[in-house]
Amino acid sequence: MACNKKPFQMTDDEIKKEISVPGIHTAEKFDVASLFAIVTNILKPATIAADNVFQGTKQQHMEIKGERVIATSFITPLCTLKELSYEMVCKDPSEETAYKTTKSILEKLKDYSWHVKAVLTLAAFTLDYGDFCRHLDQFHSSDQLTKSMGILKGIPALLTRPSIDHNHESAIVEVNKLIQDTLNVIDCIVTLEERCVKYNPKDVPALSIATDNISLYAFWAIITVVVCTTRMCCLIKNERKTQELSRFAGKINAIHVKLKLQIQLCNEEIEKIEAYWKLIRFFKEPLDIVEVLKVLFFASDNRQQVKVFPNELILEAVKTKKVLLFFSGLDVDNITEYVSILNPIYEKVTSNNEYKIVWIPIVEQWTIEMQKKFELLRSKMSWFVVQNFSSISAIKYVKEQWHYKNEPIIVALNSQGTVEHYNAVHMIKIWGPSAFPFTHRRDEELRKREDWFGSLMIEFSTDISTWIKEEKHIFFYGGKDSTWIKEFCKEATGLANDDVKGARISLFNVGKDSGIQRRFWKLIDNFFLYKSHMVTEVDTVTKEIQKLLSYKNEKGWVVLCKGARLVFSGYGTTVLTVLKNFDEWKQCLNDSAFSFEVCLEKYYNEQLRKDGLPCRDFDIPKIDGLLIPDCRKCPDCSEIMEMSIRFKCCHQNQRGFNLNCCHNNGHVTKVQLKEKVSPVSLVCGMTVTAACESHCQNKC
Helix, strand or coil, X not given: CHHHCCHHHCCHHHHHHHHCCCCCCCCCCCCHHXXXXXXXXXXXXXXXXXXXXXCCCCCCCCCCCCCCCCCCCCCCCHHHHHHHHHHHCCCCCCHHHHHHHHHHHHHHCCCCCHHHHHHHHHHHHHHHHHHHHHHHHCCCCCXXXXXXXXXXXXHHHHHCCCCCCHHHHHHHHHHHHHHHHHHHHHHHHHHHHHHHHHCCXXXXXXXXXXXXXXXXXXXXXXXXXXXXXXXXXXXXXXXCCCCCCHHHHHHXXXXXXXXXXXXXXXXXXXXXXXHHHHHHHHHHCCCCHHHHHHHHHCCCXXXXXXXXXXXXXXHHHCCXXXXXXXXXXXXXXXXXXXXXXXXXXXXHHHHHCCEEEEXXXXXXXCCHHHHXXXXXXXXXXXXXXXXXCCEHHHHHHHHHCCCCCCCCEEEEECCCCCEEECCCHHHHHHHHHHHCXXXXXXXXXXXXXXXXXXXXXXXXXXXXXXXXXXXXXXXXXXCCCHHHHHHHHHHHHHHHHCCCCCCCEEEEEHHHCHHHHHHHHHXXXXXXXXXXXXXXXXXXXXXXXXXXXXXXXXXXXXXXXECCEEEEEEEHHHHHHHHHCHHHHHHHXXXXXXXXXXXXXHHHHHHXXXXXCCCEEEEEECCCCCCCCCCCECCCCCCECEEEEEEEEEEECCCCCEEEEEEECCCCCCECCCCCCCCCCCCCEEEEEEEECHHHHCCC
16 A cells, blocks of 8 residues: 555656646646745744754854745635644654655645645645744743743753753754755755746756656655654654654755756756847847847857957948858858859949858867868858857857758848848849849849749850840750750751741750750759749749759750740640641741740640640759748649659669669658668658649649
8 A cells, every 4th residue: 555655665757656646736826936935934044043052053044145025915825734734743753654644745735736735845844843943042032922832832842851962952953954955955846847937848958857857856855844844743742763864865965966957957058048039139129230240249158269250350341231141051062152153242242342241150060170171161252251150049040030951041131230131042043143132122023033034044155145135036945865856956947947927036955065954954943942932822933943843854845935035835745746847837827916936835735735744743852941832733734733752862882783762752662782782871862742643634
């Protein structure tokens, strides 16, 4: 039975199981802070009084530092305290009885949370012990009321007993010390509960760890109060059998050490979160750009000394200027590419002296290798560079408020320190210096441009720029099949040489050079990511990009522009058939008021229905921090496309085995090897695949 159990022979888990009394803390909200303040205000001077009497000390009743506030509306739960006091007094001095009494107290207090249980039990003890110590301190007073109350409390039995000796004195001192230690433990428990109310454990993980064993700590505090009560009763009654306290003292001291450490860890995390919240409040209404950079770069919680290159005068240099903050890791290849993208931006903003660029690498742990990478990258940059950006709160802010997730971001700030663009990196990658002045408004303007395709193609040839100015019809084409490319080039060239009504045709072969082809698809990928980032509505331009992406692995594809504006795109095989049959629709073009591109698309769609409309599918590379909508509509039939995640790994190991790994949503991994090898760990690149098969069922 529970009454025969000895807690020192039980494991922590066994105790926690035993004390988990059914209850959901349904008691009315109780002002435990005020009650604990009263208990503290009584016990601290009371224990001093007891020490003065039995140890011969002459401690003054000093003012309590950090005294807790007692609410003026607080009403003492006197009946509950009397009931608990009655439960504890005059019990047999044994570990089993103490355990049984503690279980009974927990049952009475089952509707209270653990810290309240502990405070109520200590308060019940304080009700008698505080009174006892007060009369003990004033027993020799001439006041008859005080003297008489002291007699009722049994004080003469302790002070005038002929047999009182050193053992009795040390026993009372031991109780006094243990009550002080228990008060400290309960203080820690109350402190942790107060922290839990004020802070979210997600923000302060140490709180979750600290509060996991609160029930256990409260149990040991309560049972210690019970045994101290028993010990005092034995002393007053002068019983030979007494309650042993040393093991309880050892337990309470051990718990106090743990709790102090846990509170210290919590306080360290709270200091970080408070600094983070301070940053959030600051950035809501920043003063100016200088103050913003001070708060970010030179925060008090920096773990390392911040260095600024080329000199330390960054704060002076950015006064009244706008700033582009370039956050990244130390991936040399990746950052080198961004340096080449930013160089034209730097040249533009330097000429008008309106902007400053600052590179801030975010590195968790600086090593010799990291330092080498940093120096290599720094040597490529002409702008300000910040090393040892290590403020815990600032890094948290950049990650959570500016959404830095390992991929580079560029945050644009105006001269007041207000964010004008949370991540201008996508617009800069696409538009370069044309993205100036890097604001959200400019971003919206660029997203709506109808000449986007021609503007992206200009970099491949000066001829393209000329054709665009002349408002020519330009066929851009490419694909995996060189035979198709040759056939299309032949047919399209013939068409260009023909006298086609309303069309002056030029051709550009994207597939003629592998470098151009890679750059082309990278531009299309980037533009799709740029258009898709945090955008839920799919416009005409995004639909065209989706079509282009679905052509990436086709044997052939074609894009037709009128000047810089994309007017048509299609599958290469179908377009080739339409061009071969040009004579069938040439007359229609001559007789109608429709333009060349409209007639081409009309006959293309007719041919596509004859051939059978293929499924659309395309891959989106996974980029940390990129927000892609959960659903996407097919550009052909507007049905919701099926989305899956593909993990792909293609590489060759040192022994020459070709490993191909493709994980499709929920499917088993398949690895094909030329010969048997030992298990290989595959680290896969991740893409999101969108596919639409609805037009296979004639829904288009």
